[in-house]
Amino acid sequence: MNNQKLNYGNWISKKIMGVFLIITIILLVISILFFPLYTNGPFWFLIVKVILRIASGVILVITLYLIYVNYQFSKNDNLLRHKLWDIVINKLSWYGQGKALDIGTGNGVLAIKLANKYPRAKIIGVDYWGKSWDHSKKICEKNAFIEKVDDRIIFQKVTAAHLPFNDEEFDAVVSNFVFHEVRDIKNKREVILEAFRVIRKGGFFSFQDIFSWKTIYGDLRELLDTIRGWGIENVQFANSCDLVKIPKLLRIPLMLGKSGIIYGKK
Helix, strand or coil, rough: CHHCCCCCCCCHHHHHHHHHHHHHHHHHHHHHHHHHCCCCCCHHHHHHHHHHHHHHHHHHHHHHHHHHHHHHHHHHHHHHHHHHHHHHCCCHCCCCCCEEEEECCCCCCCHHHHHHHHEEEEEEEEECCCCEEEEEEEHHHHHHHHCCCHHHHHEEECCCCCCCCCCCCCEEEEECCHHHHHCCCHHHHHHHHHHHCCCEEEEEEEECCCCCHHHCCHHHHHHHHHHHHCCCCCCEEEEEHHHHCCCCCHCCCCCCCEEEEEEEEE
């Protein structure tokens, strides 16, 4: 295996950082050229000038934070992200025979980790591979080839909202920070329900997402009770921050502060 050629991308893409940086520059240029700092003018002129300065400052802070997050996720050969991926796999109490599904595979990392851990399993990795992400099916297949597990993994372009698989088709299903990103369905609980649909009775699951964010998933306890009401035999929850040492600046709600793993047996 040649680690230098593996490409698992970054959760904060260069495209996103570039967009925020360009917006910052544009606002600063407009405020300086058209609304000079020491030029007198009408009251509305002063208001616009102040708003532009504040807006450019706020976006600059966001840009710097995104650069920091990108660095944290990429340093030491993606060590932090590998730890976050590993806890998803570690919470999967699967014996490793049969079929497993990775929903929102990105560049294929969870699917590849499953294939490496369970050499007798057949893995399918699915993703929509939207334009806003530095992920693609081609990169997934290249990574799987480098890891020498390409003969046991299939990658498909699929939306997590409507999985093209039969009921109870898989013995195990995993997903990592995907459900809240699905645009096809407003109610994200329906995305979770769709994931459970394809797990066989007695199969295993491990899903990591921002499940503690009430705006997206509602009350966590009520969410877990709802899942149990779907006939799931064993449902447990663990905070990601309790399982992995995460820098304080990444523990904010908009990043990893509300993240956790829902895992168990159907």
